Amino acid sequence: MKMAIVIDGKKLAKQINARTQQQVTELVEQKIQPGIAVILVGEDPASKMYTRSKQRKAETLGMKSILKEFPQDTSEQTVLNAIKELNEDASIHAILVQAPLPPQIDADMVTSAIVPSKDVDGFHPQNLGRLYANQHGNYPVACTPKGIMTMLAAYQVPLTGQHAVIVGRSILVGKPMAALLMNADATVSVAGHHTKDLAALTQQADILIVATGIGHLIKAEFVKPGAVVIDVGIEHDQDGKLIGDVDFDAVEKLARAITPVPGGVGPMTIATLMQQTVELAKWSQLNG
Amino acid sequence: MKMAIVIDGKKLAKQINARTQQQVTELVEQKIQPGIAVILVGEDPASKMYTRSKQRKAETLGMKSILKEFPQDTSEQTVLNAIKELNEDASIHAILVQAPLPPQIDADMVTSAIVPSKDVDGFHPQNLGRLYANQHGNYPVACTPKGIMTMLAAYQVPLTGQHAVIVGRSILVGKPMAALLMNADATVSVAGHHTKDLAALTQQADILIVATGIGHLIKAEFVKPGAVVIDVGIEHDQDGKLIGDVDFDAVEKLARAITPVPGGVGPMTIATLMQQTVELAKWSQLNG
Numbered sequence: 001m002k003m004a005i006v007i008d009g010k011k012l013a014k015q016i017n018a019r020t021q022q023q024v025t026e027l028v029e030q031k032i033q034p035g036i037a038v039i040l041v042g043e044d045p046a047s048k049m050y051t052r053s054k055q056r057k058a059e060t061l062g063m064k065s066i067l068k069e070f071p072q073d074t075s076e077q078t079v080l081n082a083i084k085e086l087n088e089d090a091s092i093h094a095i096l097v098q099a100p101l102p103p104q105i106d107a108d109m110v111t112s113a114i115v116p117s118k119d120v121d122g123f124h125p126q127n128l129g130r131l132y133a134n135q136h137g138n139y140p141v142a143c144t145p146k147g148i149m150t151m152l153a154a155y156q157v158p159l160t161g162q163h164a165v166i167v168g169r170s171i172l173v174g175k176p177m178a179a180l181l182m183n184a185d186a187t188v189s190v191a192g193h194h195t196k197d198l199a200a201l202t203q204q205a206d207i208l209i210v211a212t213g214i215g216h217l218i219k220a221e222f223v224k225p226g227a228v229v230i231d232v233g234i235e236h237d238q239d240g241k242l243i244g245d246v247d248f249d250a251v252e253k254l255a256r257a258i259t260p261v262p263g264g265v266g267p268m269t270i271a272t273l274m275q276q277t278v279e280l281a282k283w284s285q286l287n288g
Numbered sequence: 289m290k291m292a293i294v295i296d297g298k299k300l301a302k303q304i305n306a307r308t309q310q311q312v313t314e315l316v317e318q319k320i321q322p323g324i325a326v327i328l329v330g331e332d333p334a335s336k337m338y339t340r341s342k343q344r345k346a347e348t349l350g351m352k353s354i355l356k357e358f359p360q361d362t363s364e365q366t367v368l369n370a371i372k373e374l375n376e377d378a379s380i381h382a383i384l385v386q387a388p389l390p391p392q393i394d395a396d397m398v399t400s401a402i403v404p405s406k407d408v409d410g411f412h413p414q415n416l417g418r419l420y421a422n423q424h425g426n427y428p429v430a431c432t433p434k435g436i437m438t439m440l441a442a443y444q445v446p447l448t449g450q451h452a453v454i455v456g457r458s459i460l461v462g463k464p465m466a467a468l469l470m471n472a473d474a475t476v477s478v479a480g481h482h483t484k485d486l487a488a489l490t491q492q493a494d495i496l497i498v499a500t501g502i503g504h505l506i507k508a509e510f511v512k513p514g515a516v517v518i519d520v521g522i523e524h525d526q527d528g529k530l531i532g533d534v535d536f537d538a539v540e541k542l543a544r545a546i547t548p549v550p551g552g553v554g555p556m557t558i559a560t561l562m563q564q565t566v567e568l569a570k571w572s573q574l575n576g
Contacts, residue, residue, distance in 0.1 A: 108421070108423045108424065108425075111421075123421075124417070125413075125414050125415075125416075125417030125418040125420075125421055125423065126413050126414045126417055127413075127417065128413075128416075128417035128420055128421055129412070129413030129414055129415065129416035129417025129418070129420065130413040130417070132413075132416055132417065132420045132459075132463055132467075133396070133399075133411075133413055133416055133459045133463070135396045135413065136396065137396075160482050161482040161483065161484050163483075163484075163489075169470055171420075171421045175420055175421070175470075178466075178478075179420075182457055182463075182478060182480075185480065185482040186482075187477070187478070187479050187480070187482070187483040187484070187489065188477065188478050189475070189476065189477035189478075190466075190470060190475070190476050190477075191475050192470075192473065192475070194448050194449040194473040194474075194475070195449060195451075195475040196449045196451075196475070201451075201475065
């Protein structure tokens with residue numbers, strides 16, 4: 001039986017990280033050490049793990065890395081003050097606030113407080129708007145969808161005129177993904193939990209991108225034979241095993257290419273985050 | 289034979305204009321006269337006609353209205369200076385730059401120069417980004433799609449879980465339309481000129497919105513019986529008659545509801561522009 005190409009996000013991330021490390025070395029020789037600051041509010045173990053791994057990766061690649069930790073009951077003003085300080089800190093080129101934030105803090109407010117030129121997550125409305133308007137110039141883009149574009153390019157997946165179906169509409173993944181694919185002249189459909197007949201839509205996808213947080217939502221009958229399937233989900237099944245939003249074993253049999261979980265989108269997101277931190281450091285020199 | 293409901297944009301626009309006029313009267317009593325400024329570069333007769341009709345409408349409704357006209361060879365800096373002056377003019381609450389601009393002027397640059405709180409067209413990346421992120425709060429939204437949302441609401445067209453297909457991806461219509469419909473929990477597909485089998489996609493639409501500038505592109509076989517069809521196009525046929533992107537006579541026979549051309553989307557766009565100018569005047573008081 002013909003099986004799908006398994007898209008090796010881990011290998012590709014390694015290549016990107018090697019290039020990033022090289023660029024950091026070159027920048028450091030020019031006395032510019034790229035710097036990233038992560039703000040973490042609360043004690044969520046998964047968030048702690050994610051921020052720590054981002055920090056460790058940045059340090060491994062030779063960057064400056066700051067972690068600002070705040071307790072769960074921190075006021076919005078305290079977080080805004082921390083952002084203001086980082087906005088003004090010339091040694092920091094990238095600022096990210098780890099999601100989720102506690103309910104007393106307005107995520108929209110926090111997102112808009114980061115200066116657009118240091119918004120490494122690409123969530124600031126100005127950056128999201130520039131992306132959606134397909135403006136030229138340098139601006140950060142959300143790392144998960146940007147990493148997916150890098151994967152699609154690396155595996156030479158054609159985009160022009162292809163039907164890309166995106167399941168999930170978050171500003172972390174679905175919405176910037178839709179913007180990037182529209183900008184690449186794909187036909188783009190965006191489904192959410194309100195979508196009536198999800199399978200009828202996903203079956204039409206040449207490129208299917210799933211980011212729902214629902215383990216194994218996408219079965220074989222949701223997928224057109226020959227489709228490229230990108231799985232952004234990462235959940236634990238009943239046995240504690242890591243699984244994605246796509247039933248990999250079933251879909252692998254008919255897809256043309258598919259990302260595994262783990263080892264697909266995950267490593268690409270963090271590699272893209274590092275890559276974009278270096279880009280922001282470079283762009284900061286261009287803008288004066 | 290059962291024929292589609294013809295959505296009466298002209299009648300609805302009249303109702304909106306009556307309400308706008310009432311609001312202007314109330315604001316003037318509070319010594320706040322809403323003010324709109326239109327910048328026109330060049331001699332394009334259609335653009336001249338549009339700006340004049342916007343200006344006339346604003347005056348009819350009791351607003352202050354300024355027209356800044358520049359010759360075709362005006363420099364970008366001159367236009368940016370005019371915008372800066374209007375940004376600082378407290379008597380002006382809404383600024384719009386009539387499209388198209390001559391090639392020596394960067395449209396992205398001009399769009400970003402208007403202060404977001406006076407960006408009545410909703411084209412500033414920050415406003416587009418806030419819309420795409422579905423942020424709460426007050427911000428302007430592109431007038432044509434906002435007017436279409438008003439029409440859909442007036443005719444009680446359900447949106448949640450419906451499949452909306454948008455043909456055309458401009459930042460004037462297609463992209464903000466997609467954002468508004470996603471925010472309303474519709475399943476949204478966006479097609480462009482690269483789309484391979486357009487009819488296969490549009491046939492699935494519960495709500496079909498067409499903004500391509502190609503007269504009578506959408507024939508009966510492109511439309512699902514019972515669909516709601518919104519036609520943003522306005523072209524002249526060989527005989528000089530105004531036609532839309534939809535073959536009205538053919539599609540009327542199977543749609544549930546359809547907008548005519550003229551008298552559909554057009555009057556709603558200008559009514560929404562006036563409505564939003566008043567909103568911007570009100571919001572300017574809230575923000576200090």
